[in-house]
Amino acid sequence: MADTTADTPVCDVEGTCYCPLTGVIDTLSRKYAMQLVSIIGAHDTLRFAEIEEHLPTASTSTISKRLDEFEDAGLISRTQYNEIPPRVEYALTEEGSEVRTRLEPLLEWATENR
Amino acid sequence: MADTTADTPVCDVEGTCYCPLTGVIDTLSRKYAMQLVSIIGAHDTLRFAEIEEHLPTASTSTISKRLDEFEDAGLISRTQYNEIPPRVEYALTEEGSEVRTRLEPLLEWATENR
DNA sequence: TCTTATACTTCGAAGTCCAAAGTTATGGAG
DNA sequence: CTCCATAACTTTGGACTTCGAAGTATAAGA
Incomplete structure (x- = not known):
């Protein structure tokens, strides 16, 4: 009983609310995705086998x-x-680094509390 | 060619590396999981329909x-x-709040960059 | 010619997510 | 007394995702 239109997300609360958030979060919401960003970020470049x-x-x-x-x-x-034999190297882009930076506190906590 | 034992995770690199991280991260690595923590955390309590x-x-x-x-x-x-009719209320525990706090920077960035 | 090395891709089975319909319980309308 | 409404789920069958294991491509070197 807060919003007047039908398709407006119901986000009118105290504090920030991330309602129908899509995009990068979907990409990160898959198995091993967050760990993978973190692992690549911990190195300059990484090869597939590594x-x-x-x-x-x-x-x-x-x-x-x-x-x-x-x-x-x-x-x-x-x-x-x-x-x-072929060689392929993976590295984080600037965007990837930004994501990794914001992911670290979570992964750090998760490591201490498993 | 860095570690000598067979089943030791290969985490001997500069910086922190979150290798075979399990537990909470697995729980958060599912569809809508991170958004859900954030949404519940933005309220004191929430009901299912909300x-x-x-x-x-x-x-x-x-x-x-x-x-x-x-x-x-x-x-x-x-x-x-x-x-x-039945009423059920959900709220974050202290652990949940901690996770939410560490999730916020990521969700904030993802909101600005979708 | 055969082996080796790397970085994948393909496969069928098992697990996850979807929308839509069904379940439980009881207070109030008719 | 029967029927409907309400909240919070659960069930169902089909589509999508993830799994481990096996296969593919390339060419240098034995």
């Missing part, structure tokens, strides 16, 4: 999918070197 | 599942009043 070592419980295909999604979302860059 | 208004794109069953998971994780409390 990421797998850091996230041993995640399947190859899931890591691959997360990386694609992050690239689409502009959170990471993918640099491919045309050598044999 | 939560649904704040998260119109989430299905009833998903909200119900998230609330169960949060209760199991100790992030929210569920208070049931034996009236007809």
Whole structure:
């Protein structure tokens, strides 16, 4: 009984309320997504196999999918070197770094309280 | 080629690295989970139907599942009043508040950058 | 020719999320 | 006494996601 229009989100409360929040949060709301941003951010660049070592419980295909999604979302860059055997390096973009910075307090707490 | 044992996580890098992080992060890595913590935290208490208004794109069953998971994780409390029609109120616990505090910077940024 | 190395992709099964309909309980209208 | 209304879920069957394991592509070096 607060808003007058039908499709306005009901966010008229004390404090900030993140109602139908989409975008980056959807990308981060998937398995291993937050850990992955943090792991890449802890290094300058990382190769696929190194990421797998850091996230041993995640399947190859899931890591691959997360990386694609992050690239689409502009959170990471993918640099491919045309050598044999192939070499690919992943790194956070500026946006990705910003996300990682804001993710750290949460992950830190979660690490201490598991 | 850094660690000598087989099952030690590869976390010997500069800075903090959150390798096979489990627990609360898994609970938060599900659809609408982070938004839900934030929404409940923006109020003293919330009823089920109010939560649904704040998260119109989430299905009833998903909200119900998230609330169960949060209760199991100790992030929210569920208070049931034996009236007809029934009344149930949800609120963040102290742990939930801590999580919300650490979630805010991320959600704030995500709101500005969607 | 065969092996090696890296970075994936493909596969079928298992688990998660969806919208819509159903469940429980009882107070009040007719 | 029967029917409807209300709140908070639960159930259902189908679509989407994640899983581990196996397969693909490339070319240098034995």
